[in-house]
Amino acid sequence: MRGLTKEYVIRRFLMFLLTIWLGATIIFIIPRLAPGDPVAAMISRMINQSGYIENSAQLIEAWRKKFGLDDPMYIQYLRYLWNMVRFDMGYSLSQFPQPVIATLRRGLPWTIGLLSVATILSFLFGNLIGALLGWRRTPKWLKRILPLSLSFTSIPFFMLGIILIYIFAFGLNWFPFSKGYSDSTPGLNLRFIVDVIYHGTLPAFAIVLTSMGGWALGMRGMMISIDSEDFLILAQAKGLPMRRIFTWYAVRNAVLPQFTALALSLGGIVGGSILVEYIFAYPGVGYQFYQAIVNLDYTVIQGIAFLLIMATSTAVLVIDLIYPLIDPRITYQKK
Amino acid sequence: MIPQPTSSVSGAYRAGREIVLDVRNLRIHYETPRGDVIAVNGISFQVYKGEIVGLVGESGCGKTTAAMGILQLVPSPGRILSGEILINGRNMLGLTEAELRERRWRELSLIPQGAMNSLNPVMRVRDQIGDAILTHEGAIPKDKLKARILELFSLVGLPPRVYDLYPHELSGGMKQRVCIAMAIVLNPPVIIADEPTSALDVVVQRVVAQTLLDVKERLGVSMIMIGHDMGLQAQMVDRVIVMYAGNIVEVTPVMPAFHNPLHPYTQLLIASIPSIKERKPLKITTGLTHDLRNPPPGCSFQLRCPHVMDICKRVPPAMIEREPDHWVACYLYGKEEQQG
Numbered sequence: 001m002r003g004l005t006k007e008y009v010i011r012r013f014l015m016f017l018l019t020i021w022l023g024a025t026i027i028f029i030i031p032r033l034a035p036g037d038p039v040a041a042m043i044s045r046m047i048n049q050s051g052y053i054e055n056s057a058q059l060i061e062a063w064r065k066k067f068g069l070d071d072p073m074y075i076q077y078l079r080y081l082w083n084m085v086r087f088d089m090g091y092s093l094s095q096f097p098q099p100v101i102a103t104l105r106r107g108l109p110w111t112i113g114l115l116s117v118a119t120i121l122s123f124l125f126g127n128l129i130g131a132l133l134g135w136r137r138t139p140k141w142l143k144r145i146l147p148l149s150l151s152f153t154s155i156p157f158f159m160l161g162i163i164l165i166y167i168f169a170f171g172l173n174w175f176p177f178s179k180g181y182s183d184s185t186p187g188l189n190l191r192f193i194v195d196v197i198y199h200g201t202l203p204a205f206a207i208v209l210t211s212m213g214g215w216a217l218g219m220r221g222m223m224i225s226i227d228s229e230d231f232l233i234l235a236q237a238k239g240l241p242m243r244r245i246f247t248w249y250a251v252r253n254a255v256l257p258q259f260t261a262l263a264l265s266l267g268g269i270v271g272g273s274i275l276v277e278y279i280f281a282y283p284g285v286g287y288q289f290y291q292a293i294v295n296l297d298y299t300v301i302q303g304i305a306f307l308l309i310m311a312t313s314t315a316v317l318v319i320d321l322i323y324p325l326i327d328p329r330i331t332y333q334k335k
Numbered sequence: 336m337i338p339q340p341t342s343s344v345s346g347a348y349r350a351g352r353e354i355v356l357d358v359r360n361l362r363i364h365y366e367t368p369r370g371d372v373i374a375v376n377g378i379s380f381q382v383y384k385g386e387i388v389g390l391v392g393e394s395g396c397g398k399t400t401a402a403m404g405i406l407q408l409v410p411s412p413g414r415i416l417s418g419e420i421l422i423n424g425r426n427m428l429g430l431t432e433a434e435l436r437e438r439r440w441r442e443l444s445l446i447p448q449g450a451m452n453s454l455n456p457v458m459r460v461r462d463q464i465g466d467a468i469l470t471h472e473g474a475i476p477k478d479k480l481k482a483r484i485l486e487l488f489s490l491v492g493l494p495p496r497v498y499d500l501y502p503h504e505l506s507g508g509m510k511q512r513v514c515i516a517m518a519i520v521l522n523p524p525v526i527i528a529d530e531p532t533s534a535l536d537v538v539v540q541r542v543v544a545q546t547l548l549d550v551k552e553r554l555g556v557s558m559i560m561i562g563h564d565m566g567l568q569a570q571m572v573d574r575v576i577v578m579y580a581g582n583i584v585e586v587t588p589v590m591p592a593f594h595n596p597l598h599p600y601t602q603l604l605i606a607s608i609p610s611i612k613e614r615k616p617l618k619i620t621t622g623l624t625h626d627l628r629n630p631p632p633g634c635s636f637q638l639r640c641p642h643v644m645d646i647c648k649r650v651p652p653a654m655i656e657r658e659p660d661h662w663v664a665c666y667l668y669g670k671e672e673q674q675g
C-alpha cells in the first residue's frame with residue numbers, strides 16, 4: 001500500500017499492543033488501590049438480599065481461593081493478562097454466574113450499529129454544511145438557512161432526546177419510545193431489520209442533530225483558511241467548474257484533519273453511548289454500563305473500560321494506517 | 336486578426352505590431368472599513384504579440400493586484416471598479432460566469448508567485464495538468480493525454496517521472512516548471528507570471544528564467560512578467576512598465592529603462608540596484624509612499640520626488656511619448672504640452 005512499509009506496520013502494531021497492555025494494567029491496578037475486599041462486598045450484598053448466609057466466613061475464604069485473590073500479586077497480574085488476551089473478563093457480579101463477555105457480546109452490536117451509523121451520518125452532514133458555510137461561492141440564501149440546522153447543537157443532548165421522544169413518539173406516534181426492537185425475532189430477516197431501523201431512527205436522529213454542529217464548525221474554519229490558498233486561486237484561473245474546485249481542491253484538503261477527529265469519535269463510541277442508550281432504553285453497552293454502575297458490578301465496569309481502550313486504540317491504529325491514502329504527504333517510507 | 340488603433344495613453348499602436356492584450360483604464364480598490372485603498376488607479380497599457388513586458392515597482396505598488404485584476408481574481412475586499420481588458424480585441428470584463436470560465440486559461444494563463452503553494456497537495460501532477468485540458472477540450476483518450484503532458488514536460492525540462500508524482504515530492508524549481516507547463520498547456524496568447532522565480536535560489540532562478548524564454552520563443556506567446564529583480568528583468572523583458580502607488584509612471588523599451596530612465600522614480604529604482612563590483616550607499620529617498628486611501632492631488636510621487644514643482648501638487652501628469660516608444664508621466668518633460 002502506498003506510503004506504508006512492512007516495518008512501519010509492524011512497529012505501529014506493537015505500539016497498539018503496548019497501548020492496550022498499559023490500559024489493561026491500569027484497569028488492574030486501580031480497583032486494587034481502593035480499600036475493601038470484593039468478595040466480602042459480594043457476600044455482604046447476598047446477605048443483604050437473602051437475609052442470612054451460613055458459614056459466610058468460609059464462603060469468603062473459598063471464593064477468595066477460587067478467584068485466586070490469595071495468590072501473590074504478580075501471579076494475579078499474569079493470570080489477569082492471560083484472561084484478557086482470551087477476552088475472559090470473569091463473571092458479572094450482578095448477574096452471576098453470567099460471564100462478563102456474554103453481557104458485552106449482547107450489547108455491543110447494538111451500540112456499534114447505532115453509534116457508528118449516527119457518527120458517520122453526523123460526520124457527512126456536518127462536514128457538508130460546514131463546507132458550504134465556509135465556501136465563498138455558496139448561494140446567499142443557502143448560507144442563511146444552513147446555520148439553523150446547527151442550532152440544535154446548543155441544546156443539551158438529554159433535553160433534545162426527551163423533546164424528540166415527546167414530539168415524535170408521544171405526540172405524533174411516528175416512532176417507538178424505547179428499546180432496540182419489539183415484536184420481531186432477531187436474525188437476518190427483513191422484518192427484524194426494518195424493526196431495528198424503525199427503533200434506531202429517533203436516537204440516531206438525536207445524535208446527528210446534536211453532534212453535527214461540531215463537525216460543521218471545524219469544517220467551516222478549515223474551508224475559510226484554505227480559501228486564500230494559492231492553489232485555489234490557480235484552480236479558478238484555470239477556469240475549472242466551480243463544483244470541481246469545491247470538491248477536489250477545497251473540501252478534499254479541508255477535510256483531512258477531520259478524519260483524525262472521526263477516528264477518535266468512532267473510538268469513543270462506547271463511552272459516548274451511555275446517555276443515548278439510557279434515554280432511549282436502548283439495549284447496548286452504554287445502557288449496560290449505566291446499570292453496572294448502579295449495581296456496583298465491578299467486573300462489568302472493568303470489562304467495558306477494557307472495551308473502551310480497545311476501541312480507541314483500534315480506531316487510531318486504523319486511521320494511522322489509512323492516512324497515507326487520504327493525504328499523500330504523509331508517508332512512512334524511509335527517506 | 337486586424338490590429339486596432341487604441342485611444343489609451345500609454346503606447347499607441349505601431350504598424351506591424353499586433354496588440355494581444357489591451358488594458359484600458361483599469362481601476363481596482365480594496366474596500367476597507369476605513370476607506371477605499373486605491374491599489375490600481377486607472378492604468379492602461381498594451382502587450383504586443385510575442386513580447387515580454389516587465390511590470391516593476393516597489394512592494395505594495397499594486398503589481399499583483401493589477402495582475403489579479405486582469406485575471407478577474409482580485410481577492411475580496413478588492414473590486415474592479417472600471418476598465419476594459421481586451422484580449423485579441425474582445426473584452427474579458429462583463430462576461431457571464433460561464434463565458435469567463437470558458438475563456439480562462441485558453442486565452443490568459445497564470446504562472447503564480449513562488450509556485451510553492453500553487454499546486455493542490457492531494458492531487459498528482461498529471462491530474463492537475465490534465466484538469467485544465469479536460470475542462471477546456473472535453474474527454475480525450477488517456478494515452479493521448481499522457482503523451483501530450485509528457486511533451487510539455489520535455490518542453491520545460493521536466494523528467495517524465497514527474498508525471499506520477501505529488502507536489503510535495505518535487506523541488507521548488509520543479510514545481511515552478513510544472514506551473515510553467517500548466518500555463519502553456521492550452522497555448523494561450525497571454526501568460527501572466529507573478530514573480531515566477533522569486534522563491535528560488537539564484538542558479539535555479541536563472542535556469543527557470545531561461546526555460547521561460549525558450550517557451551516564449553517556441554510558442555510565440557506574450558507575457559507580463561512581474562518582478563523586483565531588475566537584473567533578471569534586464570535579461571528577459573522587451574519592455575518595462577514602472578508602477579508607483581497604483582499608477583503607471585513610465586513605459587519604456589528595456590534598454591532605455593536602464594540607461595536613460597526618465598521618471599524620477601525609475602531613476603531611483605535603477606540607482607538602487609545592488610552591484611557586486613562596487614559598494615555604493617543604498618539610495619533611499621525621504622518619506623514613504625502616501626496612504627493609498629487618500630492620495631494627494633496631483634502626481635503620486637510628489638512626496639518623495641527630488642524635483643517636485645508647484646504643478647505636481649495640483650494636477651496629475653499625463654503620459655507623454657518623450658522618445659519613440661518611451662512614455663513617461665512627469666512634468667519634467669514637456670510641462671507646456673501637458674497643461675494644454
Ligand SMILES: Nc1ncnc2c1ncn2[C@@H]1O[C@H](COP(=O)(O)OP(=O)(O)OP(=O)(O)O)[C@@H](O)[C@H]1O
Nearest residue numbers: 365372374393394395396397398399400401411412
Ligand atoms: N485585502 C486587502 N485589503 C486592503 N488592502 C490591500 C489588500 N490587499 C492588498 N492591499 C493593498 O493594495 C496594495 C497593492 O498590493 P499588491 O499585493 O498588489 O502589491 P504588489 O505590488 O504585488 O507588492 P509585492 O511586490 O510586495 O508583491 C498594497 O498597498 C496593499 O496594502
Ligand SMILES: [Mg+2]
Nearest residue numbers: 398399400448
Ligand atoms: Mg505581489
